Amino acid sequence: MADFGGDAEAFRVEARDWLAQNFPPAMKGVDLALTVEEPTGDARLWKARMGAKGWGVPTWPTEYGGGGLTPAEARVLQQEMARIGARNPIGGMGVMMFGPTLLEYGSDEQKQRHIPPIVRGELRWCQGYSEPGAGSDLAALQTKAEDKGDHFLVNGQKVWTSGAQYADWCFCLVRTDPNHKHEGISFLLIDMRTPGVEVRPIKLISGVSPFCETFFTDVKVPKENLVGPLNGGWTIGKRLLQHERNSLSGGGGTAGRFASGTPLDQLAKTYVGVDGEGRIADPDLRSRLIRHQMEAKAFLLTLARAAAESKGNQSPSNATSIMKNAGSKVGQDRAELAIEIMGSQGLGWEGPGFEREELEQVRNWLGGKATTIYGGSQEIQNNIIAKRILGLLDHQ
Amino acid sequence: MAVLTEEQSMLRDSARDWVREKAPVTAFRKLRDGAAPLGYDPAAFAEMAAMGWAGVVIPEAYGGSDFGYLSLGLVLEEMGRTLAASPLIASSLAAASALVLGGTDAQKQAWLPRIAAGEAVATLAVDEGARHDPLQTGLSAAPAGGGFSLTGSKTFVLEGMAADLFIVAARTSGARGEADGITLFLVPADARGVTREKRTLADARGYAAVSFDGVDVGAKAVLGAVDQGYPLLERVLDRARAGLAAEMLGMAVQAFETTLDYLKTRVQFGQTIGSFQALQHRAAKMFTELELTRSCVEAALSAIDAESPDTPQAVALAKAAAGDTLHLVSREMVQMHGGIGMTDAHDAGLYLKRARALETTFGSTAWHRDRWGRMAGY
Numbered sequence: 001m002a003d004f005g006g007d008a009e010a011f012r013v014e015a016r017d018w019l020a021q022n023f024p025p026a027m028k029g030v031d032l033a034l035t036v037e038e039p040t041g042d043a044r045l046w047k048a049r050m051g052a053k054g055w056g057v058p059t060w061p062t063e064y065g066g067g068g069l070t071p072a073e074a075r076v077l078q079q080e081m082a083r084i085g086a087r088n089p090i091g092g093m094g095v096m097m098f099g100p101t102l103l104e105y106g107s108d109e110q111k112q113r114h115i116p117p118i119v120r121g122e123l124r125w126c127q128g129y130s131e132p133g134a135g136s137d138l139a140a141l142q143t144k145a146e147d148k149g150d151h152f153l154v155n156g157q158k159v160w161t162s163g164a165q166y167a168d169w170c171f172c173l174v175r176t177d178p179n180h181k182h183e184g185i186s187f188l189l190i191d192m193r194t195p196g197v198e199v200r201p202i203k204l205i206s207g208v209s210p211f212c213e214t215f216f217t218d219v220k221v222p223k224e225n226l227v228g229p230l231n232g233g234w235t236i237g238k239r240l241l242q243h244e245r246n247s248l249s250g251g252g253g254t255a256g257r258f259a260s261g262t263p264l265d266q267l268a269k270t271y272v273g274v275d276g277e278g279r280i281a282d283p284d285l286r287s288r289l290i291r292h293q294m295e296a297k298a299f300l301l302t303l304a305r306a307a308a309e310s311k312g313n314q315s316p317s318n319a320t321s322i323m324k325n326a327g328s329k330v331g332q333d334r335a336e337l338a339i340e341i342m343g344s345q346g347l348g349w350e351g352p353g354f355e356r357e358e359l360e361q362v363r364n365w366l367g368g369k370a371t372t373i374y375g376g377s378q379e380i381q382n383n384i385i386a387k388r389i390l391g392l393l394d395h396q
Numbered sequence: 397m398a399v400l401t402e403e404q405s406m407l408r409d410s411a412r413d414w415v416r417e418k419a420p421v422t423a424f425r426k427l428r429d430g431a432a433p434l435g436y437d438p439a440a441f442a443e444m445a446a447m448g449w450a451g452v453v454i455p456e457a458y459g460g461s462d463f464g465y466l467s468l469g470l471v472l473e474e475m476g477r478t479l480a481a482s483p484l485i486a487s488s489l490a491a492a493s494a495l496v497l498g499g500t501d502a503q504k505q506a507w508l509p510r511i512a513a514g515e516a517v518a519t520l521a522v523d524e525g526a527r528h529d530p531l532q533t534g535l536s537a538a539p540a541g542g543g544f545s546l547t548g549s550k551t552f553v554l555e556g557m558a559a560d561l562f563i564v565a566a567r568t569s570g571a572r573g574e575a576d577g578i579t580l581f582l583v584p585a586d587a588r589g590v591t592r593e594k595r596t597l598a599d600a601r602g603y604a605a606v607s608f609d610g611v612d613v614g615a616k617a618v619l620g621a622v623d624q625g626y627p628l629l630e631r632v633l634d635r636a637r638a639g640l641a642a643e644m645l646g647m648a649v650q651a652f653e654t655t656l657d658y659l660k661t662r663v664q665f666g667q668t669i670g671s672f673q674a675l676q677h678r679a680a681k682m683f684t685e686l687e688l689t690r691s692c693v694e695a696a697l698s699a700i701d702a703e704s705p706d707t708p709q710a711v712a713l714a715k716a717a718a719g720d721t722l723h724l725v726s727r728e729m730v731q732m733h734g735g736i737g738m739t740d741a742h743d744a745g746l747y748l749k750r751a752r753a754l755e756t757t758f759g760s761t762a763w764h765r766d767r768w769g770r771m772a773g774y
Binding site: 305308 | 398399656659660666667668670671672673676677679680681683684687688689690691692694695713716717765766768769772773774
């Protein structure tokens, strides 16, 4: 541990200097990674500088524009950015899921073509995995890609394609052999501007449309867009899901969701009132809030432990497999407690008579229902723990 | 598992090996069936002490290794796995901590080297009722002849039948329910007026009811400050609670692994019952709770080692999490084993019983949850 600290500490000076010269102070606390509009002014400048430096994806190799930093240096960079309130302007599915997967499985030509625009935050990617008949049983997917000599002809429908209405490209699992379930799937990259691609946003119970249906009708996809071997896409697709799970259960996903907003005890004291001792007046609610806060603390301690263990070069922590279920439970519980505390005010949908936080909580509660469904549902996560970690067999 | 130092890894490995070889569940079963008078095997404890485990939190100057609480927790976790009975928590952890934190040099010299060597067993005598509540201390310590005279009784004293020394919480002023007025005393078990009677609980360990009938002690028997013993007692109890949580974690891990083995071998309807999703998901739930609990237990032990101001809250979380998780796993251990899990010949019942005894010791899950909530502003 001691000697890895040395080089990383030397890097701290470099990171601090570069940030001092390149981070526009007006961008303090501003998160660009998930915004849809093209940035302007300081935001545009910050994104361009980080993109050119490759530090939005600090550990990716420099030959494709990445930062080329060691994990220890990347942590130092993160600390230095946090110190001055700088948020990483480079994000999205290209960074979190597709990029790491392509770096592992793509050809050199594919990496040269697709990685640099992700590094610079220029292109948005979406995920073409789920279909109406293939949710948790993803390998049942039917969108087919026929070999037409110099191209694949793609026909079918994807669903829950997050951000498809804004995406430039889609990484897609397609069926290239109808006779083999898992071994008949290929990993294909599709330009969303190709004729025959149609996107329809889906309105959710929370009132927003983060997901789309995406239809492919006689879409011609060049052969060079196949990643990995023909019919070898399932392995690549599963690897990508690991990256997805990690990003969903880490700082950006559910963990962030319940760390924000007014603390529940303050909320409860405001809306429910206090007893003679100054405690939340409803003792049943109080005890459930305490239980929830302790579960949240246990989850945060587990995140920290898993991080420490991976730093300490032990074998990969078993704790990571529980993160998605544990984190999504805490997030959903928090949202339900918040609206319960606020009573009718916490159900405010729109219009006058409601505080901003009240309107947010109701959307947050509804939107959060997705966290135990997407990225492998709660039940699929339990299957994974049972089979991969605990070694229990499939039912025959 | 926390990131361990090389010494900690070695300590854990040696504890694991020793426990498997010398203190498997069958060893505890033999003690129980033989109605061992002390609730543990003194020869086995002597071996543990010879390996240094009784001195892990005792400074080197007093015969210990000063390895810290996380280190002792590793040993306790391994002991919990096989229900190994010993005075490690009562004496080497709780009483030793009381002396280290509150003792004068003379008091430390008198007891710590013997505790570290396993030659003396010391224990806390705190509770006076069925439920843990140190503020309700009522045993009276009245001034007498330059010292004090102790009168009252204590219940469910851990290793109370084996103890050579009781660290007694007594009331020198104030009323039950008040923190002020509680004083800790060192009372040798052979002092005139001390009597004890075995209390046999479901977990078959060495509890005692201890009576103090006009026990005269000198002023030098006071541990810490007169009337101001409560803050010291809380710090000591938190160390004991963290150790209990480590033992509970070890028990839960083993109960889970034993159950998992059964799921993989028991065949019904032509397949192992572990292939049924209804059981797989319950197993996954237990695994999830075990991982969360491990984080809490290790955080509490580390907080003590770091002398963190968050220690009381970290300990309350650990004890509560360990209590919930151990109940979940030990209940499921019985249920998933079916009829065989109901038999005395099977280990499941031993875990189920011990789980309840540990949960209620030094504050139940509900008690610690309320305590955590108060500290968090709820």
